[in-house]
Amino acid sequence: MVPSIKDERARRDVSMLPLMITAIENDDDRQLAAELYARYRAVMLRRAGSILKEDDRAEEAVQEAMLRVIRHLEKVRMIPENERAYYLAAVTQTAALDLYRRRQREQQNTFTGYDESLDAPGPAEDGPMELLRREQAVLLRQCVALLPQRELDILNYRYLLELPHKEIARLMGLKPEHVRMLLTRAKRKLLLAYREKGGTDDE
Structure with missing residues (x-):
């Protein structure tokens, strides 16, 4: 039987698993985390990208979301498979929002220079x-x-x-x-x- 394109993509994603998943000691937990990552990574990236607007930051949010999921795998097991996408998307969204707020705070804390453009009139919509x-x-x-x-x-x-x-x-x-x-x-x-x-x- 010839493997489908979907199967090949799943194998490729699994072969590129983050270290945090491959480092899981329990075989069942590692397998579940790997399956979740391979199956829902695209959904998670879209959700994070819709908030952060940058690919590298979206990927960072997905990694953080997976860390949170790994900490609560027992809870994930109790969620029906057809509803796990909602859960993963929600966790990713929270991680992305946390990352966004953290970056905003860092920018505010490190800003010490003066930008004369701040005194210039803004565009018409900035009334x-x-x-x-x-x-x-x-x-x-x-x-x-x-x-x-x-x-x-x-x-x-x-x-x-x-x-x-x-x-x-x-x-x-x-x-x-x-x-x-x-x-x-x-x-x-x-x-x-x-x-x-x-x-x-x-x-």
């Missing part, structure tokens, strides 16, 4: 309303970072991955009505933190 929206977006991201991981995950599942309540419930081992309750609570906490930091509901 007062655009600047206000940017400030609100930064403030909102700061508030999101304060949420517990569980609430952050459930918001990511619902509003970034656009999963229905039933799918979120399966991924998190909850009942759909509990998911709705947690979503409401997370949104309420996020709005409260946003207002406490000076944010407004006005556009």
